[in-house]
Amino acid sequence: MFELSIKGDIASAHFLRGYPGKCKDMHGHTWKVEVFLAANELNELGMVEDFAILKRKFKDYLAELDHKCLNDLAYFQAVNPTAENIAKYIYEGFAPLVAPLELKRVQIWESDMASAIYYG
Numbered sequence: 001m002f003e004l005s006i007k008g009d010i011a012s013a014h015f016l017r018g019y020p021g022k023c024k025d026m027h028g029h030t031w032k033v034e035v036f037l038a039a040n041e042l043n044e045l046g047m048v049e050d051f052a053i054l055k056r057k058f059k060d061y062l063a064e065l066d067h068k069c070l071n072d073l074a075y076f077q078a079v080n081p082t083a084e085n086i087a088k089y090i091y092e093g094f095a096p097l098v099a100p101l102e103l104k105r106v107q108i109w110e111s112d113m114a115s116a117i118y119y120g
């Protein structure tokens with residue numbers, strides 16, 4: 001199996017409902033997001049997929065989340081926009097855009113020291 005990863009980032013705001021600390025108030029992060037894509041076979045060029053195509057798709061997808069308050073999205077009315085739930089949200093939104101490649105996981109870094117990973 002082959003696996004690729006590409007990275008992007010979003011600068012967005014959020015707040016955590018019910019959180020007993022500072023994160024209950026609106027604040028921002030520049031989240032770094034890494035997605036991992038797998039394929040069993042390479043294409044005729046010897047690639048899983050052209051990085052340029054993947055990076056453009058990922059950048060376009062992340063643009064929908066950039067400079068937004070994530071709590072305003074319908075998805076985050078039901079669940080808090082924690083790093084864990086943002087990773088799942090990105091997984092579910094981005095996986096169909098890269099099919100038939102398999103999106104293996106999404107890792108989102110809230111800081112250099114802390115990240116969450118969602119496996120589909």
Ligand SMILES: [Zn+2]
Nearest residue numbers: 014023027029
């Ligand atoms: Zn936060």
